[in-house]
Amino acid sequence: MxxxxxxxxxxxxxxxxxxxxxxxxxxxTMGFLHEGHLTLISKARxxxxxxxxxxxxxxxxxxxxxxxxxxxxxxxxDRALAEAEKVDxxxxxxxEEMYPHExxxxxxxxxxxxxxxxxxxxxxxxxxxxxxxxxFHIVMPTRAYFGKKDAQQVAVIDGxxxxxxxxxxxxxxxxxxxxxxxxxxxxxxxLLPEERQQAPILFRxxxxxxxxxxxxxxxxxxxxxxxxxxxxxxxxGEIDYVEILSYPQLKVLExxxxxxxxxxAVKFSRVRLIDNIxxxxx
Ligand code: AMP
Numbered sequence: 001m002x003x004x005x006x007x008x009x010x011x012x013x014x015x016x017x018x019x020x021x022x023x024x025x026x027x028x029t030m031g032f033l034h035e036g037h038l039t040l041i042s043k044a045r046x047x048x049x050x051x052x053x054x055x056x057x058x059x060x061x062x063x064x065x066x067x068x069x070x071x072x073x074x075x076x077x078d079r080a081l082a083e084a085e086k087v088d089x090x091x092x093x094x095x096e097e098m099y100p101h102e103x104x105x106x107x108x109x110x111x112x113x114x115x116x117x118x119x120x121x122x123x124x125x126x127x128x129x130x131x132x133x134x135x136f137h138i139v140m141p142t143r144a145y146f147g148k149k150d151a152q153q154v155a156v157i158d159g160x161x162x163x164x165x166x167x168x169x170x171x172x173x174x175x176x177x178x179x180x181x182x183x184x185x186x187x188x189x190x191l192l193p194e195e196r197q198q199a200p201i202l203f204r205x206x207x208x209x210x211x212x213x214x215x216x217x218x219x220x221x222x223x224x225x226x227x228x229x230x231x232x233x234x235x236x237g238e239i240d241y242v243e244i245l246s247y248p249q250l251k252v253l254e255x256x257x258x259x260x261x262x263x264x265a266v267k268f269s270r271v272r273l274i275d276n277i278x279x280x281x282x
Contacts, residue, residue: 001083003090004092007138010091014052014140022049026133026141031055032186033081036176040145041085043173052139053082053089056098060106061127067271071206072186091139098134106130109156112250114264116152117274120240125156132157136166149183152260152277154247174273177259178204183275184241190271196237202264202275205230209244209262218256219277220244231266240265240272247278257281 004010015194017024028275030038044051055078075092082090112118118125136144142249144161146154154172156186161168176184182196191199205227217223227242246253247261263276 017050023142026139026144027050028054030057031078033078034184036184038174039176044145050088052089053087058131077120112155145171147173149175188273195268201234206277237266
């Protein structure tokens with residue numbers, strides 16, 4: 001595995017593989033790798049000749065009061081894990097390399113951001129779309145792998161790829177969970193021990209709502225309240241949002257049918273967790 005820190009070197013390497021007609025699988029991350037990331041990498045490994053993993057904690061996508069400075073980082077551990085997963089290139093640029101000066105252009109996401117994390121993290125998806133646009137131009141992937149844990153991000157990237165005509169196949173990957181149901185996340189290490197005990201209520205509340213829908217409940221307000229009550233009674237977390245929307249359009253539903261997402265965000269003392277389930281109602 002080669003570790004690459006400059007854009008120029010990364011593009012030079014990629015061009016060699018492109019000339020040979022090889023496919024490039026790309027997994028963009030912010031590091032502090034866990035099994036969720038490793039699942040994306042192994043899928044990319046199965047489906048492509050070359051696998052590129054990027055690790056970059058992108059300051060553009062963090063709000064001023066968010067956890068940019070406390071976001072967990074451990075490059076040596078990440079490098080060993082990437083090597084074990086047979087990554088070919090680990091792209092690890094500095095902030096100065098990615099943003100050497102104030103950008104003259106930024107990408108602004110116009111749709112699918114007035115709900116969920118877009119509503120509570122203004123500017124977040126502009127930061128994501130801007131860095132992903134740069135990374136796509138640097139890595140020039142055939143396929144790009146994104147986790148459904150960040151379901152709104154998958155929807156936004158889907159729009160980015162189609163609106164800007166990137167010749168890239170988006171591959172969404174299912175959420176990887178701990179045994180107790182908590183969605184794996186780099187941020188989980190910032191939960192206090194008692195919060196870690198409480199955190200599986202997020203997934204349990206989603207499953208409870210899904211079961212109620214299967215049993216015939218179709219009133220979105222009732223379902224949202226059911227989830228809110230479950231979370232407040234079993235955790236100290238502060239609910240940021242609970243929403244039921246169409247997926248991937250992320251529109252408010254008058255009537256529950258078709259492909260839907262139930263998504264939640266809960267703030268604990270040092271970390272905000274998100275989770276969701278996506279399924280089809282017939
Ligand atoms: P991050 O490092 O948090 O930016 O995540 C990098 C990629 O890994 C994103 O596409 C995430 O959606 C994905 N990812 C993170 N956690 C999980 C998980 N538990 N299951 C599946 N994918 C995940």
